[in-house]
Structure formats: structure tokens, C-alpha cells
Amino acid sequence: MARVLIIGCGGVASVAIRKCCKNSDVFREIMIASRTLSKCDALAAKLKGTTDTVIKTAQVDADDQDALCELIRSYKPDLVMNIALPYQDLTIMDACLQCGVDYMDTANYEPENLDDPVWKARYEKRCKEEGFSALFDYSWQWDYKDKFKDAGLTALLGSGFDPGVTQVFCAYAQKHLFDEIETIDILDCNGGDHGYPFATNFNPEINLREVSAPGSYWQDGKWIEVAPMSIKRQYDFDGVGVKDMYLLHHEEIESLAKNIKGVKRIRFFMTFGQSYLTHMKCLENVGMLSTTPIEYEGREIVPIQFLKALLPDPASLGPRTKGKTNIGCIFTGVKDGKRKTAYIYNVCDHQECYKEVESQAISYTTGVPAMIGAKMILTGKWDKKGVFTPEEFDPDPFMDELNKNGLPWKIVDDPVLVD
Numbered sequence: 001m002a003r004v005l006i007i008g009c010g011g012v013a014s015v016a017i018r019k020c021c022k023n024s025d026v027f028r029e030i031m032i033a034s035r036t037l038s039k040c041d042a043l044a045a046k047l048k049g050t051t052d053t054v055i056k057t058a059q060v061d062a063d064d065q066d067a068l069c070e071l072i073r074s075y076k077p078d079l080v081m082n083i084a085l086p087y088q089d090l091t092i093m094d095a096c097l098q099c100g101v102d103y104m105d106t107a108n109y110e111p112e113n114l115d116d117p118v119w120k121a122r123y124e125k126r127c128k129e130e131g132f133s134a135l136f137d138y139s140w141q142w143d144y145k146d147k148f149k150d151a152g153l154t155a156l157l158g159s160g161f162d163p164g165v166t167q168v169f170c171a172y173a174q175k176h177l178f179d180e181i182e183t184i185d186i187l188d189c190n191g192g193d194h195g196y197p198f199a200t201n202f203n204p205e206i207n208l209r210e211v212s213a214p215g216s217y218w219q220d221g222k223w224i225e226v227a228p229m230s231i232k233r234q235y236d237f238d239g240v241g242v243k244d245m246y247l248l249h250h251e252e253i254e255s256l257a258k259n260i261k262g263v264k265r266i267r268f269f270m271t272f273g274q275s276y277l278t279h280m281k282c283l284e285n286v287g288m289l290s291t292t293p294i295e296y297e298g299r300e301i302v303p304i305q306f307l308k309a310l311l312p313d314p315a316s317l318g319p320r321t322k323g324k325t326n327i328g329c330i331f332t333g334v335k336d337g338k339r340k341t342a343y344i345y346n347v348c349d350h351q352e353c354y355k356e357v358e359s360q361a362i363s364y365t366t367g368v369p370a371m372i373g374a375k376m377i378l379t380g381k382w383d384k385k386g387v388f389t390p391e392e393f394d395p396d397p398f399m400d401e402l403n404k405n406g407l408p409w410k411i412v413d414d415p416v417l418v419d
């Protein structure tokens, strides 16, 4: 039915690609295009003979809009799936606009070079006006709304698990469970153990930038920012057990605050073990998380990129990781005049994921919704022109696909709440 260009061939993209190949009725042809061609070729060779999807590969630098346009014009895809890094979001969106093709991604834009004066000036203004200092925000991509609308194109932002499925859960709660949602707590628990003292489950640079930043939450129409990891709670997660979790800033809070009408508070918590936090603090204290280049023996190196080279490749964690993830949203609100609470979540087993797609559950829980988001656009089930986040569409077909593609969800009434 459709032809799709997938950019990136890392941990998350590999899962999305394998899942596209299991949905060959929709994904008739795919092209895997990334910076390192050998990774695309290796995956294509592995999948050969296992799927009806026709797979092609290409090398592309997604920071180069002209190169992207040349590839898009020659392959003529119906959709571009950006599963590279958030650094490439704007270039790929520009290329999609220039060539007239729909777009989707799994994480919102942030710049690679934090010293870029144009970005810095706008960032500093936003910190002052909005009150949160995360390096990423939706404003850069929301600026494309009219351009995509006028071109008759769709851009779907953040179709992973969180962001992504968490927003679909919110849309589902809004549609079926509540007349008014008052609070949302998004809980992201990874109970997996890979046996290393320190490793990140997805791209280390993006991951460490996110978790070392100040936390923030939305309350009564404004952002409240707190020191990194300064709000700690414990929760007993189904399938995992009791874990410490910490309040983080997270991108979907920004869009949910706009799209879930009347919501009074939105928070995001992620679990971390003590070993992870101790290592991260130490690396931060010695400057290893810095993105500012330094001179070392006549060469320029970026400390966090050097650290990435030392850490285990997240894609290599798959066979070693045991345990489960549990990610979901707890809601409080009102239905038919009565107070009500509900929890929608998914539990995913690292080893089961590895058996199916040779990846751990973090890549799995992101790659599956990336495929589903693409499927929603390609089948016309999500059909609006402009730039949108997942909660702006009908959640029902997406929720059905989660059940069919390895991420079944549960709804629990009267869950234990987070104080």
C-alpha cells in the first residue's frame, strides 16, 4: 500500500523497521537511510526472506537538506519517519515541506550545538517567559504548523512511548473515562537490569542531557521548576515492584497542558537506581556531560560525545537486560458528577522483546509506537493537515494497534496515587 523512508538505523529505528516488516500490508516498501550505510545493509540482510516488505537502503546525512531532498525525490515516499536524533528534526521537516511529503518523529527538537547564538537567544527568552529551562521544547516545530497546513501535509510529533503513547492514553482517558481530568501523573518505570554499573537505555547523549536537567511540572497554568532529582517518590509498580522515582521535565507535559482542557497539574516521574544516579552525578561533576568542545592534544572533542564512545552501545544491552518496564498515566478527575481516579499502563518484558526483535524493552516500547503512528497516517485514520502531537487525534485506532503489536495496556480503577 505505502512506501516509507525511514531515517536512522539505531536502537529505536531497528525495532520500528522490524515492526513495519510485520505489517507488510501497509508498509509495502521501505527505505532505511542513515549516516552509516553498513548498519542499514546489515539489518536489511537479516530481514531478507522474512517479510513481504520490499527493503532498500541508502546513505544520507540528515543534517543536509539538499541531500535529503535528493533522496526523497528519487525514492518518492508517502511518509518520512525520522528516527534519527532530535538534532535532525528541523532539517527533515524542511525537506518534507520542500518535497511535499508527510513527516513524523519520536522526540522534539533540540540543537546539537548549544552555543549557537540564534538558538541561545531564543532559548534564554523562552526560559524567562515560560519558566522552564529544558533544552528542548515544542515551539520550534509548532512554528511549522501553518506551513504544513498550507501545503496539505501532516507532521506527527513524538510518536514513541513517552512522548507518544502516554499522550494517546491521555486522549483515551479524556474520551472514555472522564468528563474532566484534573491531574495527570506520568510514571516511567524501568525495572530492567543489564548488569553494567552504568549504561543508558537509549542514545546516551540525549538521555543524559534530559536527566541531568532541572525538573519541572505544570500546575495551575504555569511551570514550576525544581533542582534536578530533588523530588523523589516511591511507587509499587505492577510487574516490577517498589522503585524510587524522580520528577523530571518531559516534553509531553507541554503539549498536554494545551490539549487536555481544564487540567490543573501534570507531572512526570522516572525511576532510577542509586548506581545510575551516583555515576551520573560524578560524570557531571567532572565535566563529562558537557556539550562544549574542549582542546585535547591538539584535537577538539566534545566531552559527552567522548563519553558516548566509552559507554555500552544501548543496542548491545538487549541480550543482557532482564526484568520489565511499566509506563503509564494516573488520572484524577470527575465523571458523571463523581470524583474518579484511573491508571492506564503497559508492562513490557525485556527478554520477550529480545526474543522477538533482538532489542531491549526501551527501544521496543519506542519503536512499536513509531510504527503505529506511521500506520495511522498511512491508512488515513489520523488525517489532519498541520503539525500535531498524538493526543490531538482519535486514540481508539492507536490503542487497538498497541494491543495487536506487542504493547497491551490495562486500565485500573482507584489506583494508589502519588502524593
Ligand code: NDP
Pocket (backbone or CB within 6 Å): 007, 008, 009, 010, 011, 012, 013, 033, 034, 035, 036, 039, 060, 061, 062, 063, 083, 084, 085, 086, 088, 106, 107, 158, 159, 160, 161, 162, 163, 164, 201, 202, 203, 206, 314, 362, 365, 366
Ligand atoms: P541511536 O543513537 O541508537 O540511533 C540514532 C540513529 O540515527 C543512528 O542510526 C545514527 O546513525 C542516525 N543518525 C544520527 N545522526 C544522523 C545524521 N545526521 N544523518 C543520518 N542519520 C543519523 O538512538 P536511539 O535509536 O536510541 O534513539 C532514536 C530517537 O528516538 C532519538 O530521537 C531519541 O530521542 C528517541 N527516543 C524517543 C523515546 C520516546 O519514548 N519518545 C524514547 C527513546 C528514544 P549512526 O549509526 O551513524 O550513528
